[in-house]
Amino acid sequence: MIEEIEIVDYKGFKNLKLENLSQINIISGENNIGKTALLEAFFIYESISFGNSILFRLNPFLSIAKNRDITENRIKKYLRDVDFSVTINEFKININYKSYFDLTDTEKKIIKQQFNRDYDEFIVCYVNDDINMRPIDHMNVYPEDDNSEKSYINSSKPINKKLVELYSTIQSKGLQLKFLTYLKLLDSDIEWIEPQLLDDEMLLRLNLNNPERSLVSSELGEGTNRYIEILCTLLSNTNGTVFIDEIENGIHYTKLYDTWKAIIEIVQQENIQLFVTTHNLESIEALNEASEAMNFDKISSIKLQKDENNVIYPVVRNYSSFVATVDSGMDIR
Amino acid sequence: MRVLLVEGITDVNLVRYIYSQIDEKFDFYDFVPPKRGNKSKVITFENKRNRNFKIINLKGQDNLLFTLQEILKPDEKNIQKIAIISDTDRDFEASKQSVLKAIEDSKIDKDKFSIFLTPNNKNLGNLETLLLSSLDKESISQLQCFQEYKKCLKEKIADIEKRAIDKHEVEAYIKFSQKPRNRNQAQFSFIDSNGDTGLWDLSKKEFKLIIEFVETIFK
Numbered sequence: 001m002i003e004e005i006e007i008v009d010y011k012g013f014k015n016l017k018l019e020n021l022s023q024i025n026i027i028s029g030e031n032n033i034g035k036t037a038l039l040e041a042f043f044i045y046e047s048i049s050f051g052n053s054i055l056f057r058l059n060p061f062l063s064i065a066k067n068r069d070i071t072e073n074r075i076k077k078y079l080r081d082v083d084f085s086v087t088i089n090e091f092k093i094n095i096n097y098k099s100y101f102d103l104t105d106t107e108k109k110i111i112k113q114q115f116n117r118d119y120d121e122f123i124v125c126y127v128n129d130d131i132n133m134r135p136i137d138h139m140n141v142y143p144e145d146d147n148s149e150k151s152y153i154n155s156s157k158p159i160n161k162k163l164v165e166l167y168s169t170i171q172s173k174g175l176q177l178k179f180l181t182y183l184k185l186l187d188s189d190i191e192w193i194e195p196q197l198l199d200d201e202m203l204l205r206l207n208l209n210n211p212e213r214s215l216v217s218s219e220l221g222e223g224t225n226r227y228i229e230i231l232c233t234l235l236s237n238t239n240g241t242v243f244i245d246e247i248e249n250g251i252h253y254t255k256l257y258d259t260w261k262a263i264i265e266i267v268q269q270e271n272i273q274l275f276v277t278t279h280n281l282e283s284i285e286a287l288n289e290a291s292e293a294m295n296f297d298k299i300s301s302i303k304l305q306k307d308e309n310n311v312i313y314p315v316v317r318n319y320s321s322f323v324a325t326v327d328s329g330m331d332i333r
Numbered sequence: 334m335r336v337l338l339v340e341g342i343t344d345v346n347l348v349r350y351i352y353s354q355i356d357e358k359f360d361f362y363d364f365v366p367p368k369r370g371n372k373s374k375v376i377t378f379e380n381k382r383n384r385n386f387k388i389i390n391l392k393g394q395d396n397l398l399f400t401l402q403e404i405l406k407p408d409e410k411n412i413q414k415i416a417i418i419s420d421t422d423r424d425f426e427a428s429k430q431s432v433l434k435a436i437e438d439s440k441i442d443k444d445k446f447s448i449f450l451t452p453n454n455k456n457l458g459n460l461e462t463l464l465l466s467s468l469d470k471e472s473i474s475q476l477q478c479f480q481e482y483k484k485c486l487k488e489k490i491a492d493i494e495k496r497a498i499d500k501h502e503v504e505a506y507i508k509f510s511q512k513p514r515n516r517n518q519a520q521f522s523f524i525d526s527n528g529d530t531g532l533w534d535l536s537k538k539e540f541k542l543i544i545e546f547v548e549t550i551f552k
Contacts, residue, residue: 285369303408305410305411307410313410315407315408315410315411316407317407320403321403321404321406321407324374324375324399324400324403324404325403325404325407327374328367328373328374328375328376328377328389328400328404329366329367329368329369329373329376329377329379330377330379330387330389330404331379
């Protein structure tokens with residue numbers, strides 16, 4: 001679990017230190033202050049494997065670029081700007097762009113050993129004293145199969161393909177009935193859900209009662225699609241970390257309480273650490289109420305603010321402070 | 334952020350009333366309570382015109398340290414000023430020390446604080462003492478009657494508290510002024526649905542100190 005993080009010179013952050021992170025971490029702040037950037041920083045960290053030697057992938061960077069609507073012809077430029085420095089728990093991580101001529105002799109040696117052809121450009125990842133490198137190559141750009149996307153929910157409406165992929169993971173784990181129970185919390189009229197191949201496209205089909213009808217996911221409201229995406233993502237990331245950008249998007253405010261109750265139950269049962277951004281007061285209040293109802297206190301809130309010199313700093317509240325502040329009616333967004 | 338902490342809803346409304354007179358653009362209802370009701374331990378009134386201005390109703394001085402530690406301390410960097418209006422009740426020095434101890438225990442920078450002890454930073458009392466001191470009792474019929482009633486209360490009930498009598502006297506003044514539709518609660522006595530009740534005259538010298546104090550926070 002990520003308990004603390006220090007981000008240096010990433011996006012708008014000069015030096016941002018966060019401590020006492022919890023199982024559910026809710027990130028708020030004004031528009032363009034860096035909520036999504038912070039989420040991305042956690043996401044990049046989570047994508048690095050720390051074994052005997054480190055292993056990092058370019059895919060998370062590419063997923064972020066995709067989420068930010070960076071088109072394929074601008075992706076190389078985007079990667080050339082990568083300069084990411086972060087300390088999380090005991091790991092000091094530095095990921096940045098280097099051309100071949102900027103590499104040290106040691107790094108050139110590693111390149112020779114690892115790859116059997118020449119590359120001009122690289123993303124280099126340093127973790128403590130360890131080095132790992134990925135060449136920038138057209139093969140890396142927008143990969144078809146990107147596992148990292150299965151833990152990151154961006155702020156827009158999910159596409160059918162992604163929903164089906166996520167639901168397939170639920171099927172593989174045999175969690176369909178559990179999933180359905182949580183889904184009924186949002187809409188008790190949902191009877192059953194299953195994938196369907198329709199006109200060469202994979203979709204999710206939902207059978208409803210009252211009135212009795214059958215709809216594919218694209219015919220459902222954004223809220224239901226979003227909720228399905230959240231449930232599937234959580235249930236397929238047992239013992240992992242999940243990132244949700246603007247959690248409330250599409251979900252009706254009357255359903256936020258039930259949504260948070262379902263989320264709290266799943267993160268406890270599946271041992272998931274969750275990072276979410278929000279700028280919605282009702283969502284924060286719903287989390288507060290759901291946590292009190294469920295006696296769940298593993299929550300931290302992080303509000304990003306700017307000081308008089310425009311430097312971004314965090315206001316981190318532990319659970320008791322979060323509850324006291326939200327209960328009092330003070331706006332923590 | 335500039336925050337004013339007060340003991341109860343009457344104090345909140347007096348501060349809102351004073352604030353509304355600071356500038357013609359300011360309004361009593363600029364400070365709004367949360368939509369979700371008032372079951373919580375303390376209540377924040379946020380200023381919709383200037384979100385940096387806040388009044389917190391502590392619902393009693395016992396919640397001062399809780400509010401400082403749990404609500405304000407995490408956001409200390411963003412706070413320019415914390416003002417506290419507190420009653421002095423029976424022991425001026427003890428009341429002052431109690432506020433100072435809460436400030437000390439909160440570990441918030443002491444330079445950010447200012448304190449006003451009602452009624453006037455030197456005498457014993459509370460908000461009702463301050464309100465009553467601004468009235469010309471000789472010219473208000475119900476308060477003349479109240480003096481006899483007060484004598485009787487003191488004779489018949491040995492341990493009756495001055496605070497209780499003061500509250501009662503304020504209620505009698507409001508109730509029989511017939512202004513806010515016979516309501517007798519002090520919290521409704523500043524502004525009602527018809528606007529300014531005219532029950533309290535902020536130009537009276539007794540209000541000078543508290544007005545200056547509120548101005549240092551919200552002007």
